Amino acid sequence: MSKTPKNQDRLGAVLIQVEDDLRQLRCSLEQITVSDRGNTLDVKALDSAIRKTESRIRKHAEDYLKTVSQQPLLLPTIEDLPKKAVLIPKWKPVLESLPNVCPKREDLPRASPGEKHKPAVTKQLLCKPAQSNNRALMRQIFKISLPIVYKKRTDTNLPVQIPAYISKYPFTIINGQMNPMVTDFCVFKQSFNLCWGSVLDALEALVKLLREFAVPLAKVSGERLVEFAHGWDDGWRKAPPVTSLLSVLENWEEVLGLVSRPGQRYKGEGGTVAAATRIQSCWRRYLARTSYLHHCRRKWAAETIAVSWWLHNQLRGVRKSLQAQRFRQLLNFRSRAQHLAANWKHIQSSKRTIIHIPSLGFSESLRQNLRGFDILQNIQLSRLCDIRDENVEVIYVSPRHLGDDILHYYSSLLKYERVTEGADNRTTEASSCSRRFVILTPEAVDYFPTHSMCLSTLLKYSPHTLKRIHNLIQGKQAYIVGGVAHVDDLAVADELGVPILAPEPAVSQLYSTKSGGRRIFVGAEVEVPPGQGDIYSLNQLHGTLAELMTQNIDVHRWLFKMDSEHGGRGTAYCDTCHLRCYNWALQEYHRYGPEKWKREWIQVKIYLDEIPGWLARYARPAKTSCYPTWASFLKTFLRQGGVVEAYPPSESVTCLTVDLLLEPGGGVAMLSCGEQLHDSCDLESLGSTVPQTSVHPDSLNSICMRVGQTCLQRLIVGYISMDLVTFVNPNTMEQKVWAIDLDLKYSDQLAMTQMLLMMTGGTLNCLTGCLEVPMPIREKCHEHKTATKTPVENRFAVLGSHLFHLNLSMLYHNVFLKMCKAHGIGYNVKSKEGTVFALYDSIERCNMGMMTVSEDLRGALVTFARNLSVIHQEISASKMQGGTNFKELIKEIEKVLQQIAQNKMRAQVASSCVCLL
Template identity: 25%
Template sequence: MNRTDPTAPSPDLVEEDARGGVHNLVTRGFLPPSVDVTPAFTHGTSVIQNSRVKIYDRASQPVKSMPYTNPSGFNMASLKFDMSTTPATSTPSPVAAVVSGGDVSKMVVTPIDISFDAPLSSHPPVEQPKGGATGGDDTNGGDSSTIHNLRRNVEKIRGYNELLDTYSLHQFIIRKGKTLSDTPEFISFQRTTEDLWGSVSTSIQELEAMLTSYSVPLAYVDGQKLMKIAAMDATTRGTTELLSCILNMDEVSSLMRRPGQRYKGSQGPDLAVVLIQSVWRMFLTKKRLKNHHGNEDAAVIQRIYRSYRCFSQLQQRLKLVREADLRIWDAQMQRFRANWDTMKMQRRVVVHVPSFASDDRTRLKMDNFSIRQNLQMARMCAIADPNVDIIYISPFELSPDIQRYQVRLLQLGGITDPQTRIRMLHPENVDRFPEHFSLTTLLLYSPHCLKKIKRFVRGKNAYIVTGNVGPEDKRLAIALQIPLLGMDPDKALLYGTRSGGKRIFMAADVNIPMGAHDIYDEDELIQSLSKLIAADVDQNEWLVKIDADQSDTGIASINVQQMQSVAKVRAEKRDMKHMAAEYFQQPDVRDAVLRSIFNELTESYFAANITPCFPDVREARIIGYASIDYMSFADPKTLVGGGRPRQRLWAMQVVPGLTNTAVSFVMFAFLSCSQFNPITGKCHLQVAAPPPAATSATVAPITQAQKAVETILSARPPNGAVVCGPERAYMVLDYIYHPNMATLHFSTFFNTCRLNGVSFDLQRAIGAAFILADSLTAGVMGLMCIGENDKEAFRIARQAVELIGDQVGVQALPDSLSGERLGNFPYLLAIVKRTFDLTRHIVRQVDDISFRDDDASVATYTVAIPFDFHERLSHMSAKTGKNAVCEVVQGEKTSHTQLYHVQLPSPVLKGADGSIKVTAYFTRILTPLPAAIKQSEDQLVVFHAPHVLPSPYATVTQTTRIKLPSTHIERHSTVDPVSVKGSVLTYGPYTAVPGGAPPSSANELITVHFQHNEPFLTMTSLVKEVDVSMWGRVSTEEVVDVEHTGAALAGGVSRFEYSEHDAVSASFRSFVAVLPKHAVNVYYRDQIGNITTSALSDLSNGHTELVLEARYPLFGGWKTQYYLGYSEPTASVLVHANDRFRLEGHLSTCVEHAAVDDLTLKVILPQGATNVQVTAPWLHVEITHTTRRQSFLDAGRPVVILKKTNVVPAHNDVPFTVSFDYPGQYYVYREPALVVGACFGLFVMYMALTRLWNQARQSQTKQD
């Protein structure tokens, strides 16, 4: 039954309601309250049965019956006999004589027909004798007869009522809306339905109200039908059901259907008024709604039209803006091309933007995208030209170490003062946009950087040099109003594809590999590939490349060796070759072959003159940098007479823009001061410097390095002579990524390289030079090695790479763990002993790892934490086998784990054994099962973990031990081998565990379901305030919200059961707080007030132990709040050294075994503290800016706020430090001096006013 709305339909009874029990069914109304539920508990009829108590109406209370003292049923003592003679004219009724004693007028006639066996009137009147004796005998006989007849009539009356209740139709009348309740039928109906009279009475009242509203004069009601309808639910009972109880239904229904009949009742005028008003209001509302809908439709039409008009205007405006920008672009590019001959000889500014313009798919798949864009820092070598100033735009802010290194590199090339000619800028909004945005796009969204560029190039000749040209580069040139040294983005997109490059090569008549281009769908690909295979059947493998793929990631290979059709064609060709072999044995054919070989050898075979195509390209308005990819190979088809095969050269692709290879070649020429010989194809050092050319006053002299750079782009050597000095070759690794390089210090790394011979010799122009695109913390660098020949360059590169491996350690991460391999280094073998301590609700994991690397030294060890555990990770620390503390640095994420790098204090030498101990704490990782328990039940929890430690290294053996708080284990996984000894579970040892393999199935996960009655003490919120005072006290107060995060309590709480099961219950009432040394003024209270049930005692180590007891025990899901405060001497906490004060304190709470979800630490420093510095040696600590707190006599005290989530007591092992400057030791007396001075000033003022007042009174007295 719906308690809120009784008229609403009752819900359906489902199986879950039935399982709730009888009490639930009665409470929710599914069972009536009058139902006897005893059989449901006794499984049958019981000895004592319950029934509904009858509640009678007060008005129907019967008159108290007289005690029966006579068989007649009446009290004969109250009867009076009339001894007078009965008159002859009347024959009084014996009943009347007996009852009323002769007063007939006062009798109440009962409408019941009473008949006697023999009427009294039939007996002749008896005349009383005068003596009276005889008459007295006759009178006694008559009274006896009368009483007997009366008793018989009473029995008939009782029988009549029973017959009426049993056989009556119980039809009663409702006249003019009122039930005639005095009729015998209605009285009998009321007696019959006394058990259901409440609902029957309600139904009768509904009938009366309905008939009254329609002014029905008379209605006959069938009581039997009314009883059935009354037993129905009130929500399902309607007018139709009520009308079905009326016998004269035709008359009543015709009367009710008569128009206006319902308004003839007593409330008819009111109902008519309400109807008229409702109809009129409906009409008005309908009219307003129609107008509202019309207005809405009109508003929608107007809004669509306005949107369309605004969109059209915007399109028109954008079209005009683009046309204007295009005109500006064409005009400035035309001026740039026309003035290039003079501009390249004048002073100019070159804006280098090494952007990578490509589609989002390519940029999203590139790791370290921003660093890859910065790999062309060698562009700064262009300042070898004294007329060139450079603005270099980097994708991020370059660290001072990188800037100093780049300046030093330029100074090695002969540039005396490079700082004055180079501006290194970066977009200021780089951190506000996604990492895969190109550098040009970020620069367009950084107005301050654009203003700096405009200010620097104002009034100077300038142009932009980008990387891969894209549409955003054109927008940048228009925004800066600087021309772009590069081709139009539309043409760059056309020529930058593989198909566009092939069209250029075909037009230039350059050799290209056999293939097809300009393929746009799958059918065309299959047709072209079929033609190519048929044309060259002997080719086994074919490459399929994506047309627009600047990063060379869309390449696939197809091997046709297994195709049956290809095998058949090859067999036929072999048959033809046998016939051709006989043909070549003829003498005339053999002579012709010899003549052709001779003629071919007399031609200029080793050199070919290629006509320059630059004039034709310039006429097509294609300017700027471009690179062409060639492939050279020995063609076995060109074997003649068993000699060596001829070299073939194929042009593969045109790359518009300045590529990394071209920039590395410029850096090589800059550092070695070598010249490229186009005849030999090699670089040679200059034998002697040519005489300096005459320079004008406005043109700066050309340096030796600039001549080397200019030689790179020259078609022939200067002065028509070829200078062949010592040969130089170089090898470049522009992108080396190793995550452990983040642990290297800048100066230490280069000193180590210098000591190991990895450096650059300026005199011989031989050695290794590092290309730093970012700081070493990014783990990325480049390497250029210059040697006398290619083998020497390769040897230097190998030596440098080996040195890097020795410095950063060896690390090899399989693809299954990281998604890609981070470096090409040997594996690291390790032995792992893992221990889970589950005796508390804070889970502690201890990993004892022993490792050895036979290929290189180890400086960093990487630990992998699964994502499920990493979400609950609170604290991690590491120590070596000699208890030396190691620094733990969070690394990158993989597909399954989060990596942490443990930096060893000193590298473990190659082949030596090393060991570390990694300790991690996790909170809320134990799940109660069941989630709710009763007070006296034990708490059970579930723990899940991988059966082996996820490690990026291959391990020799792994063993996992799980310490439980009790020996009660419900169940545990059986990943063999497994053993149980007491409360310790041991899994393993597992041998030859591959590195980086995550659990592949649920069977490889450990699941332990065990008893855990230890308290789950969790502080959901902790606000800790440390008030530092220079007057001798440092006060600390903790405001804590405590919650029991174990299994929730089901049912009520019994104090008796709690006292009995206190030893095994999962609840807790008290917890221990270990206060610092010298703690005084300790107080502990909750929201109500002080709690005096706590105990304070001193420990042997000098600390103070405080046992805190709550007002009530905390069961699962229960919460409480308390305040804990104490003070410490300032001298024991605050240290004064080097004119600075340093405060050291603990981050977490002083309560043992408590986990903190959300912690806020406020350090209130004394007034006057400046230069505040905070050191918090934990991961992910949020340090907000200092605020100020005003209080009495304080103008504002600085407040340092530290916030951290998921805090455990292990965070107290390393204290936080707050250092600040304080004006002096006498500054503390400033506030008392102000108070004393203010009081003295008030005293002086009071004295002065008092004297003036006395003098005024004396003057007034004298005048009077």
């Protein structure tokens, strides 16, 4: 065993005492205030010097402790008392009966009197082995572990009562002040003298905390304080956590509740200063936060303005690029239109390719509201029949994919018999036209299935289809026949490098409205119904209607037509019989006469007062599925603009549709003319009878020529459709013809007429009003053959292009055709009579077209109505009728048949009277 210096205990005590004195001196310096005149005491410099001295002494003390700890020491021997030996029995208690706590350790026996020369630290630690901090200190300094001795227990299974933890070195701090002369504190300080430096730092932090929060009483556990001091990294500027610091108190819950109380900090030492500091910091934080938020808002605004300006510039650049591109396309369109006009006769007499794009370039809102928009664009699939001219090849662009059943159907349908006349003999040869037509579907149909885009837009975004069309027409004369004009028509034509047989989109949009068509008719000096166009305000509507009703008191119904609607969707009506002043007005009219009545201004005022309420109560939209109320109709009517027009003052009114071709070379040709078949509202056409028989052909031709020439003067070319109404004036008993509507497009009636001419091989002579069909010659050949003319017979046809039945979707097309064949519904190629169907859709199969041909009009109507009745009975059950317009069309045909019978009866009576005379 090495020798130990005798004065080592004394030296350690001196070092610790000096460190303690320096700490107290430093604490007292903090409370010194010097206010001598002209003298300044540098307390900070003195405090710094004290801290350096204290640090050096601490370092020497630590070096001394390391030297002491490295010396080999012997533990004190424990007296061998055999009589008092403690036996530890091998006993295994029941675990469920013992609480989950650590057993209390028993104090070790004291050292023998001969061991007094051992260091004081050894004596202190060995006499208190139960404390965790002393045991840890023994492990740190002497590198040894003390044995743990447990108390003796009985063989009973009763639970052991573990007493609550009791501190051996407690002391109290009252009102944040600690009396160093109190016995408890002195014992605590003497017991932990060697580690007093770190303990004192923790104690000062605790006292400061209690003083700042004005804690009246704090009971400190000395052992917890020492344990906390060892675990705390007491940097000179690092304050301990409040929760951890308060854990050394025995009444920590009470103190923590007091410290956590709002405003408690400002009741203790330096509370006023702390409150002022707090207020100032909050105010500064508020100012800084407000300034920061203001800066953030300005920064956000600046970024938003910058991004908006950047987007604006980008959009402006794109807009300019699109405008330049469209202007270039328009110039190319005009250039090709001039070439088409200059070479039209040559093109019509030579081989050519017609690109049919049945696009409906309506406004986006109208396209979104039309049910089955893609089917509506495919109704004119009969344009394929243009191949009846041997010089024509057809490229048909379909708005939806067609199944093999429809392709096979039209391939079979377009095989027709062509009758030729020779000088010596007559021959009949069959010609197949399947190689002269192609049906293409743009690939963009699959990418935009729900956007209701017009067909031209879909084709514009289909480069593969455009490339295929370009390859098909390469080196050939070709032009495009569209539908309702759209700006994307120019893009497609420019991509393909072909002209369009149509006016410019801007011209088409201007004159295809109801008001625009009325301007064309007025310019052509064609009689139009009393009315007024270009109405955009409610006051204008009421004032115009009052004047019209005053000038035309014999009109019983007034129509309101939107400018940009399709079919009968945008039409409403109101009857004058609901006006309270109407009967009085009739009496006054007959009293004063027509001329004087029209000059009376008071009549307009009477109508004007009653019209608003009359319209609000009695006006009705024609299609309530589109506009359920007059209010909703009126809102759209005033936004789009429209026309107020008189309904013909007659119980018998016939509507006609005439299709014209305005040739680029300046010619006007009538292609089709038919009388309309309406639904229940009498404002929407479902079909027509061809040729028309209501208007004299010369009068009809005169009207068509005047309208055609007026359109050509306004740079309108291509296919147009004109609606007329004819009736007998009840006052003069003269027939009147009014022009009521003009559509600058290829009509559905014209498409069905092309199928009619294809199947019959005939010619529709609109100048004579006859459908002339050549019949085959079946005479035997003789030795001397003479040239004879091919016999020609007249035929009548009923064309229905908008037939709808929901139950048709249950049958595939081949099953439907077999069912019709079983009921004798078919077409006889030899006699040029019968029924032909037009199929549009392979998926839903609810829409179709039908054409019946017969020797007279009555036979064609009867066949058409019978076919509808048979089909309806076959596909419908008593409890599942399905939505359809078959019944309405059958009722309309019955009315027409009654009218034909009445006309025939009148003709017979008139002829009898003539014979009698």
